[in-house]
Amino acid sequence: MSDNILARAGKMHGDKIECREKYKAQLEIKTHRDYVLNLLTWLKSERYVHLSFMSCIDWIEENEFELVWHVFSYESKNHILVKTRLNREKPWMHTAINIWPHVQPYEQEIHEMFGVYFPGNPDLSGLFLHNWLDLPPLRKDFIAKDYSLALYTTDALGLTPPFDDIDIVEITAEESRDGE
Amino acid sequence: MYLPDGYTTLDKISENDDYAVYDLFFGPNHPGMHGNFGYVLDMVGTEILRVRPNAGQLHRGFEKAMENKLWAQNLSLIPRVCVPDPDPNEVAYCQAVEAILGVEIPRRARYIRSIVLEMSRLGSFLMGMGGVGGALGHYSTMYLMMIDRDLILDLFEALTGGRVYHIYNIPGGVRRDIPDGWTDKLLELCDRLESKLPEWDRLLYENPVVQDRLGGLGYISAEEAMSSGITGPSLRACGVKADVRIDTPYAAYDEIEINSKLSEGGDALARAVQVRLDFEEAVNIIRRLVKQLPDGDYKLDLGNISKLRVPKGDAYSKVEASKGEFGYYVVSDGGLKPYRVSVRGPSMPAGMYLCHKHLRGMKIDDVAVWMASFAICPPDIDR
Amino acid sequence: MNAYALLGIKLIGVSFGSMAVGLLFMGLGRKVTARIQRRMGPPFYQSFIDVIKCFTKTSITHNFVMDLGIIMALGGLIATAFFIPFANFSILGSSSVVIVLYLMSIGYLGMAMGVSASGNPNATIGISRALALMMGYEIPFVMVIMAMLITYNSSDLLTYAVAQSNGIGSWHIWKYPLGFIAVEIAFQAMVGEAPYDHMIAPAEIASGPMVELSGKYLGIGFLLHAVQLYVETGLIVNLFLGGASSWYVMLVKMFAVYFTTLSINAVMARYRIEQGIRHLWIWAGSFGLLQLIYTRIWG
Amino acid sequence: MEMDNLYLANLREEKQNMWGGLVNYFRKRSMWMLYYCTGCGAIELPPTMTSRYDMERLGMGPMATPRQADLLLITGYLSVKTLKRVIWSYEQMQEPKYVVGFGSCPINGGIYWDAYPVINHLEAFIPVDMSIAGCMPRPQAIIDAFEKLMGEIQEGKAIGYKRYEKHYDWYKKNQDAVLGRTEAVLKPWNDPFASNPSVDELMALEKGESNV
16 A cells, blocks of 8 residues: 655655654645645656645634645555645745646635635636625634624614515405405 | 636637627526536637636535534534535545544444445435436436435435435434334335336437437546546546545445446546446445444444534545545644634536536537536535 | 408417417327326426416517517418318318428528527527528428329329328328338427427527527417427328328327327437437438439339 | 505405406416526425426426526525526516525525625515525425415415515615625735736745845
């Protein structure tokens, strides 16, 4: 099963990476932002051809974003989590679109949901949200509940219907009695 | 506006004539669209020049909502990520939580989970096969297959109390044990489904019109499929022996024999046939699981589950759903609520990336069929 | 009562009668399809309810051409219905099959004019498919008609009916078996049932020409289909199934033709448009051509 | 409340019109629903439509475009992006038209009451004639709701479209409040990369900052 990838990675990349085995067949490699693309390219050449997806975590207390690439090999059956940390004030990351083209919508999503910028990605327009002007919604300092209460509740919008549906039900009963 | 390599934005037709290219909205309100999703097609005549996916109509901020709910409360949110095939979500989430907790669930619980997963797979496959029929204008298959899907839902109801969303898996096992006599009904259903297969073969897969329509449509090579994130039946249809159940066994799949047959070809016909082969195998897997079903506890005692605290850590857990690899990346900061839950849906690569390559040059006739053959399920794109 | 008033009553009677027969067939057809799909299905009078409901709704028009086109389509098809002998009732005394074929296309042309004016690309694609498909089925159809022309030296449907009036053995279905197969395949495309339901194709072009029709226009759309069913099944019965001596035999024969079509429709998927036309030309066309050659040489 | 009581006005109108009851019979026996899955409740529509529960025996059927449909099903939660399309679809539909809300989400937001892209009260945006409880409603409940709606149509009670016409200003105001926002709800977002800088520019910028 194992292709000894961690040992080889350590030999190849030395102190630029930090790796460990988390669970059975699930490994973790941490590296610096500018080294991620080198590492991903190397992993792909080592037959880690399947990029499952990429995700982002907002570590607000440490003022950092963590990007995670999930890479899997159909031969060694190992799943590798490639992680890197970005500064939360001006987060940007090199795009991996030249290694795995299908990473494009994931980067687009992370840009929309966290505000992480991917220079080189050809389309970072809004993917899911309509007319979004607030903080990117998956950031920890965006409070979804407040947003929902402030926008969607009838109270918040000052909406009192100019008609009364309960009235209709009562009159219906009377009307039907009259009809009989 | 994103285009894959080698494609330019301006085509030579549109340079000369402003009116040659027109927009056609394929979805979200379109009978050929499965779910609430849309492609804006730039068309020349009936041929597609380029495509702009229009996602987000089903976006409901799951990943944010999960951060604000307890570990156990999230169980009711999670099945809603993929509506036709909800159980893989529950299992993937529970497995990730169990991995961070470092617990091993009882053997019986693992078997029950596998049974539930396979049943969910059967239901979803029936919907998918019916969807291929519906996209081809062959409504009888859809109508007939939906009866059998409903019988599966009846069994789910008897087991879990829910028809569509079951909320049956919890961290540590399953919510309750299998009721008496339920497995007999399940085996009866397996026999019924298997006896239906020849009819469906005659109706759909051996139908010359269907073969003419699907053959050669949306071809993808094995190498390209692997490196563009295609998983599940669509990848197996390219002849790649890739199955999360075998590659990284979970639940009871390490003790169960899985003889997946591969259909080769990599086109829409191969993908449709692969779903049918997987369907047949899933019926057999259920039989094996029921036969080997051990006695014992059906869940691990984790105390009051609503006060569950998960230690600091993160884990990725994946499950072979009916459409491909469903994965949950769960991060915990040691609190009562998850710090971050990130969902990998199987439809994103095909629905958002491959569409640029495949739909270009395709006729409008084939868009719905192409979508059905890749089993694109918008809820897990949008989440 | 003078002759003109009588003619007027007959014409109005045929107009409404053809609509009623077509709607009845559509309702029964939905029931048949439902039973093939193992469900109850709507009541047989559902199509009448649908059409009446459509006429009670508000409707939206895009421009004058849309109104004109739809009316022209209905008018063209009703005019065709005048030429179809129903049992032994025929308004005009003689009805040339060539005229029938000619008038039938007016229905589609009117539809094309009307729905193209609505400006929806789906409708335009749908109607262009319908016209393309017409090219596919009319050629085999005309070849079979030519075979009959060669035999009888006449294009009158009544002549054919008289020739087939000596019991079941004299039906043209035995005299022109290859032609009947060709026409059956073409008929599948004429009424727009699978595998040739390209014109509506909900999953591809969202019901094609119907896409912008609302309320009364949709009601007229349904009536169009109803009259079309009446005309086309009636044509086949008169051409091949010996016509009829009484109205109920006629209705049964017409429905039998439609029933065959529905049964095929229920178990077939839809071709791509180019596959559909190719299939029509290769199969219906070759059967029609063989019939023509056979009749020319040995007939 | 006399001026706002559309139901009574409608009833009076229908009593004057001798065909009213008959027309309502045809309308109720032939309801065509718009084939639009707006949310997850749509998963229970295929069983309702297909052979087991067979909606067509009530004269109902799916229709491809809003122009042809009488009935708009809001199958579950509505995200803001869908809301826009639902309103467009609703306004394209020809009168009389009816709206059925599926499950708890269109009523009060349901499980997504605190989710940022999902609206909470559907009846603030388009008039709802019938709501079905449950998440998600079973096919039996859906059929039951349709039968109740048929009853209401026969009695002339399902007049949401008239309400929409009469109180359009109110509905439009609510729609604009959600769809046509021009400023942020909580805190505006200033994208630090609004100018789309390239990698080299960003690197240079970071180098400069570290030097300072």
